[in-house]
Structures are given as structure tokens and as C-alpha cells.
Amino acid sequence: xxxxxxxxxTVITMESHDSVIPDGEIAIEGQRIVSVGPxxxxxxxxxxxxxxxAAEMLALPGFVNCHTHAAMTILRSYADDLPLMRWLKExxxxxxxRLEEDDIYWATMLxxxxxxxxxxxxxxxxxxxxxxxxxxxxxxxxxxxxxxxxIGVGPEAEAALEYSREFAARWHGRAGGRITVRLxxxxxxxxxxxxxxxxxxxAGELNVGIHIHLAETLSEIEEINKKYGMSPIRLADSxxxxxxxxxxxxxxxxxxxxxxxxxxxxxxxxxNPESNMKLASGVAPVTAMLKAGVTVGLGTDGAASNNNLDMxxxxxxxxxxxxxxxMDPLALPSxxxxxxxxxGGAGALGMDGEIGLLRPGCKAxxxxxxxxxxxxxxxxxxxxxxxxxxxxxxxxxxxVDGRIVMEGRRVLTIDEEEVFHEVQARAERLVxxx
Amino acid sequence: xxxxxxxxxTVITMESHDSVIPDGEIAIEGQRIVSVGPxxxxxxxxxxxxxxxAAEMLALPGFVNCHTHAAMTILRSYADDLPLMRWLKExxxxxxxRLEEDDIYWATMLxxxxxxxxxxxxxxxxxxxxxxxxxxxxxxxxxxxxxxxxIGVGPEAEAALEYSREFAARWHGRAGGRITVRLxxxxxxxxxxxxxxxxxxxAGELNVGIHIHLAETLSEIEEINKKYGMSPIRLADSxxxxxxxxxxxxxxxxxxxxxxxxxxxxxxxxxNPESNMKLASGVAPVTAMLKAGVTVGLGTDGAASNNNLDMxxxxxxxxxxxxxxxMDPLALPSxxxxxxxxxGGAGALGMDGEIGLLRPGCKAxxxxxxxxxxxxxxxxxxxxxxxxxxxxxxxxxxxVDGRIVMEGRRVLTIDEEEVFHEVQARAERLVxxx
Numbered sequence: 001x002x003x004x005x006x007x008x009x010t011v012i013t014m015e016s017h018d019s020v021i022p023d024g025e026i027a028i029e030g031q032r033i034v035s036v037g038p039x040x041x042x043x044x045x046x047x048x049x050x051x052x053x054a055a056e057m058l059a060l061p062g063f064v065n066c067h068t069h070a071a072m073t074i075l076r077s078y079a080d081d082l083p084l085m086r087w088l089k090e091x092x093x094x095x096x097x098r099l100e101e102d103d104i105y106w107a108t109m110l111x112x113x114x115x116x117x118x119x120x121x122x123x124x125x126x127x128x129x130x131x132x133x134x135x136x137x138x139x140x141x142x143x144x145x146x147x148x149x150x151i152g153v154g155p156e157a158e159a160a161l162e163y164s165r166e167f168a169a170r171w172h173g174r175a176g177g178r179i180t181v182r183l184x185x186x187x188x189x190x191x192x193x194x195x196x197x198x199x200x201x202x203a204g205e206l207n208v209g210i211h212i213h214l215a216e217t218l219s220e221i222e223e224i225n226k227k228y229g230m231s232p233i234r235l236a237d238s239x240x241x242x243x244x245x246x247x248x249x250x251x252x253x254x255x256x257x258x259x260x261x262x263x264x265x266x267x268x269x270x271x272n273p274e275s276n277m278k279l280a281s282g283v284a285p286v287t288a289m290l291k292a293g294v295t296v297g298l299g300t301d302g303a304a305s306n307n308n309l310d311m312x313x314x315x316x317x318x319x320x321x322x323x324x325x326x327m328d329p330l331a332l333p334s335x336x337x338x339x340x341x342x343x344g345g346a347g348a349l350g351m352d353g354e355i356g357l358l359r360p361g362c363k364a365x366x367x368x369x370x371x372x373x374x375x376x377x378x379x380x381x382x383x384x385x386x387x388x389x390x391x392x393x394x395x396x397x398x399x400v401d402g403r404i405v406m407e408g409r410r411v412l413t414i415d416e417e418e419v420f421h422e423v424q425a426r427a428e429r430l431v432x433x434x
Numbered sequence: 435x436x437x438x439x440x441x442x443x444t445v446i447t448m449e450s451h452d453s454v455i456p457d458g459e460i461a462i463e464g465q466r467i468v469s470v471g472p473x474x475x476x477x478x479x480x481x482x483x484x485x486x487x488a489a490e491m492l493a494l495p496g497f498v499n500c501h502t503h504a505a506m507t508i509l510r511s512y513a514d515d516l517p518l519m520r521w522l523k524e525x526x527x528x529x530x531x532r533l534e535e536d537d538i539y540w541a542t543m544l545x546x547x548x549x550x551x552x553x554x555x556x557x558x559x560x561x562x563x564x565x566x567x568x569x570x571x572x573x574x575x576x577x578x579x580x581x582x583x584x585i586g587v588g589p590e591a592e593a594a595l596e597y598s599r600e601f602a603a604r605w606h607g608r609a610g611g612r613i614t615v616r617l618x619x620x621x622x623x624x625x626x627x628x629x630x631x632x633x634x635x636x637a638g639e640l641n642v643g644i645h646i647h648l649a650e651t652l653s654e655i656e657e658i659n660k661k662y663g664m665s666p667i668r669l670a671d672s673x674x675x676x677x678x679x680x681x682x683x684x685x686x687x688x689x690x691x692x693x694x695x696x697x698x699x700x701x702x703x704x705x706n707p708e709s710n711m712k713l714a715s716g717v718a719p720v721t722a723m724l725k726a727g728v729t730v731g732l733g734t735d736g737a738a739s740n741n742n743l744d745m746x747x748x749x750x751x752x753x754x755x756x757x758x759x760x761m762d763p764l765a766l767p768s769x770x771x772x773x774x775x776x777x778g779g780a781g782a783l784g785m786d787g788e789i790g791l792l793r794p795g796c797k798a799x800x801x802x803x804x805x806x807x808x809x810x811x812x813x814x815x816x817x818x819x820x821x822x823x824x825x826x827x828x829x830x831x832x833x834v835d836g837r838i839v840m841e842g843r844r845v846l847t848i849d850e851e852e853v854f855h856e857v858q859a860r861a862e863r864l865v866x867x868x
Binding site for chain 2: 033037063073074075076077078080081082083084087100110113114116118131139154232276277278280281282283303306307308309310312313316317319323324326327328330331333334369371374378379380381385388391392393416419420423424426427431
């Protein structure tokens, strides 16, 4: 990886609402951004090996998808419009039980392909056969935070801890730092307190964070309250989980006391509006969480409950949903929504100041979006255009860790046709059509 | 316009949930569909002048956008995240007052361009300088139902009726039947009962329908209740509005008694979920309206409150919003959402059996969507893919009234660059940057 110069772009740095640089220039050296500014601002003598002409394009930080189950792309549109427990028990779980290691690899490649095409440069994943996920991420050239999902009851509980320990040893900090590892206790209703304490101990020993589903549905709230006399957030806090860096997916049903804990303990929230809507889980109090000082990022959840991994769509849904739920058109304005998808997500992943911003010293995770599109005329307000009007197909070029992984909508790291063929054949085997 | 044969498509007829024809064939003659069926089903001796190879594509009815203000594309992203009355009074109305006739023409062209690109073949519009809107529609080759928005108080009230009468004479049934005209009384809070009665009389005389905003916000409900002691729906009914074909936009705040009237009087509803969310108007009880037998179509509203005209996004938002609002993942399943955007919209416009279906005898308003896209793999369920995963950039070819208006993503009826240039320059003049 050498030196890249992006010229002529309208640069959205995400430092603040009005940090928009017309005819801007970004210099990249190795994995990092060395300068961001107007035309001519690159360091003196900066000799790029590659110059990207980004006239009539927006440059912005790559999107950070804070919560997904990458390989669930293979189950996309397999089962929809069903009650949650029927969906899981009759449809999703039986198929997941038949997933082979190679299925996970190819389905994760499909996820990476879709993410690159839609401008996502980093994601947080929780699934199984995670070595195959890591291999796909390494090959695709994206950034990912990976967790082996652990169920704390049943025969796999101890083995999952052991696998996670080894998985962290094999992959944490690898792929030039693009891959990080967390422990992934699934949720408080599948991981009892004594198991969560083991997870906390192991995470402390390995010096890694934790990725967990918390307070997703009302039935979870009821169950945890009935069993332990407290909310999932307070339960997680009581077992010491929040002494470690925690990425908490969903947090749909949290109250003021929960939010106070989350803010104080610097819990990172992955808000998944479309999954929460589609599964009818509820509406997370994002506006209140942000006001309480909680760090909130944005996620798509898996493709079985979304059904795409499109972060532009996700930030639009987040903003619109907060407005109508609060009956307040000022709720979650465009800058805040875009921040959740970039710098906010970086914060939730504990990567503040590393990704999610266009700033010298940050990792060069950058996307270029075309603007010469009917839905992006006329040019009144770029932030509003991005959040309320843009399409993921406007994404033109994607750089991760200083390396161009898509240029002019051609993905350079993945053989698209091979992925289509593999995933389709494997999906047909899974559902028994082959 | 001659004979066109579409071959090899997966045909989604929208007749019923399972009317999906793999390797299907559609024969078109003049403005109409003559056959829909499996490969080889075209009439014997059918000699197409043009054959479209639609292998790995979906063929479906073009989307029907039941409520928009086309020329408001020129105000896209000009003012967002504001309270409704500040948004209108300080931002939208002052600029609208400065709109020139040519602005309306070019902004409507931009609307038509964006609609064609995203698979919309018909729309219902309410604005002003409607002759220029009609000219743009005629040139763009789309189908539209056009209303001059009328305010029943103030100096323009009578002139608006007179203009509408002449506009109907000039344009109703023109452009080969692609253009129809309605009367467009803006809303019950801007058109008092005595004015609405004049509108009813004129519509009856001209034999045209009515397009009106009804029950959009809580403040409208309060105001109408306070003034007239009844709901906007009951007020509209009491002045005889529903004796004519009515397209009612929004209907966010309607109760059981309102719905009973709407069903009985065959009022067509234009549901605009994203505008209602963005302006924090509320959530229309779509599931309840459908259950009550009300005909519901889908609309985007104007681009100033959306901020795009993307019907795929709109149907997704409609489905997700009904699920989370009703806390029921079964609410508005994929077929119902897609039906609202096609056959449902046709019904709301009084064009049942004319558009919105792929059926012999219907107008040939057809779109082809590419499926060889990462977000559309694997191929478990096409309806779920369309509603929950597809992007408007998947739209490949668009046929309106038997004429190809976009082929291979190249729009044949509009000079895209000219539209961009005109709209941008005019927008800059409007906001005083030029």
C-alpha cells in the first residue's frame, strides 16, 4: 500500500455539522490519512502513486455496521413476515444447524461484497465457524470485529469459551489490524449470570471486548425481570460485564436508569432500526440515549431480518423512525444520523479517532459517492441528500485501510460471479432443492 | 408503438401471492398487454418488432406513486429537520412564491427522470402551473393524474376553479390517455365547506375525480373538529365529496367510523409513510384500513419531505412501519406492500384493471429489474427480495403505455444532463446564490 491522493471531492469530514470542504483533497499514506483539506493542501512533496479524480463526488468516512450476522445472507428472504419464535424455531434454527463451514465462508463473502458495494468499510459480526468468517474478511479487504456467538446453557457452553480463546489468539489484531476479536455471549436469556462471569474473566484475561444482544424484546425484559428481579442492562452491570468494553446490540427496551448506567460505563450501543421494525421488537429510544450521553452506532443486523445490509437505508430509517416516534421532526437530524453510521459506530466499537472520521492520523477508510444522479439534484444540502435521498448504488469507490477495494463500482478483492454461484448452490442444498 | 415481446423474465403478475411465472413471456401490442404466461405463450403468429431478453430479470407492473408534488424536487434538501409550520412558512412557501413556470417544467422533468429510473410509471400530482407539469409528463412519456392545488380562501380561490376547468378541458385524457385530470382542493383546513361544495359541483360537471389532503396531522383534526364538530373525513363526506371518485392523501388520523365511510364510499387512500415519518405527522392505520376494506395505494409525497421519489424504499418503509407500530411481524407482508405500490395504487386512482397488474388487456406499464446483484442473492423468495432488499437502481428497463422509456438504464425520453443543468441553475436563482 502506497500513497493515494483523492482530488476534487466535496469532503464530508464528520468533525462537525459544517465540516464540508468543497473541492477538497485527501492524502493517504499506507494505512492512514495524512491530510484533509482544500485543493492543494496535501503535504509538500507528497508524490501519490495513485490519484483518484473525485470531481462531482462526495468523500466521506466508510460506514460502520455495528451489528450483523454476516453469513445470514444465505438465509436472506428465506423466511419473512412470521412471528419471532416461529421464524426462529421453524425456519432459521433448523437451517443454521445444517450450515457447513464452507457455507459460512461464502455467505460471509456475499456479505462483504454487498457491504463494499454499499459503502460499509467495517462491521461487527457475531456468528459461528468464525475462522471462516475471518478468512473471508481478510480476503475481502474490509475491517471487522468478530465474535463467536456463545450460548451459556447446554453442551456447547464451555467449548464456545475455549474456541473463543483460541480464535482470539489466532485472529485478534491480524490482517494488518483490520480484524479484531471480542467475546460474544449471545444474550442474558441464553447466558446465565455465572456464565457471563466466566465470559468477563476470559475477556479480561485476553484483553478483548464483549459483543452481546441486550434488551431486544419485551419478552426478554419480562423473562429477565422475572428470573433476576432486574432489567437486562442492570443484570449485565451486576455481573461486571460493563467493566469491559461492551458493544450492546439493540437496547430497544431501556429506561432512564439503564441509560444512566450505559452512559457511565461507556457501553457502545448498536441500534438496528430496520430489524427491530421488521421483527416488531419495538423502537429504541435513540434520541433519549444520545441525550443521556450514550454512544450509539448503527447496524443492520443479519440479512434474514432486514433483508439487506444497506447502511444508507438504515440511517434513513433511524432518522425517520425517531421523528415519528417522538412526534418531533427535529429528532435525529441528518448530521446525527450520519454520525451514528460513521463516528458514532467507531465509538461504539471502541475505535474513536481511528475510523469514522476523515482526519489526519485516522485509518484511511473512505468512500466516494457519485452525485450526478437525479435523486441528488439540486444541490442544497449534502448531509440531507446523503441521509434522506442517496442510494447505496451511488457509492463509486471504496478504500479500506489505505487500500482501494472498489473503484468505479468494480470490486477488486472479490470474484462476484463466483460468490453468486457458490451462495446460490449452497442455499439450494440447504433448503433441499438440490 | 408496435409489438414488443419480453422473454425469459420471472414474471410477478400481482394477481395473487403465488402468481410468479419463472421463464415467463409477455406480449405487448400498442398500448396494451396481449398475453402473460410461460415461455411460448405469446399468441400464435405474434411477430414482435422488438424483443427484450429479460433472463435473470424480474418483470412486474410499474409502480404507481399515488401522491406527490412533482416540481418540489427543486426544493429537495433545501430545508429539513424543522417543525412543520416553520418549515412551511420560513422555507417552503417563500420559495414556492418565487417559482416560475419554467422552473415547474424542469423540476417536473427531474421528477419524471427520477421516477423512471426507479420504476415508477404513473403518479398523481398536485401543484400549480399545471400546464407545464402536463407538458413535462407528455414529453417524459410517463402516466400521470394531475390536479391544480386549490386554496379555497383568499383571492385565488375562484381563479383556481376556473383554471382547473380549463386545464381539464386542455389535458384530461390527452397524451394518448396517459394524462388524466382531477380537481385538487388542497385540504379541509384551507378549503371551507362552501368551497368544497363548489369543487364537488364542478367535478361532477367535468366528470373528473378529486385529489385532496385529508387527516394528515393532529392539528388538522383538532382544527376541523373545533370548527365543524366532526372529523375531516366526516366533513368531506358531509359536503358530498365522496359521491365522486376521491384520492385522499395521508389519512393518518382516521378512526373506525371514518374508515367505514371511506370503505363504503370507495375513497382511494394515498399512504405516504416516509413523509409522515419525516414531518412527524404520525403513522396511518394502514393495516386497519385494509381490513376495513379501504383501497390503499402508496405515495412518496413531494421531494421536500422525503427526500426522494423511490417507491421501493416507500413500500419497505410502509411494511416495516406497520409491523413495529402494531408490534406484529405479520402486519403488511411483502405481497400486500407490493400490491399497495402497484394494483392498490391503481385502485386508489380509479384505474383498477387498467394498470398495476400484468394481465392481458391492461395497459403495458411494465418494469424489468435486474437480479444478478449481491443484495438479491440467494433466491429464496422474490416478493420478499423486492420489498425488503431491492434497490431502485436494480430497475433496468421501463415500459409505459407500450413504449420503452428506459432500456438498460438509459432513459430514452429525457436529456438527463440538460435537466441537471436547468434544475441546478434555477435552484441557485431561487435561493439567491445566483
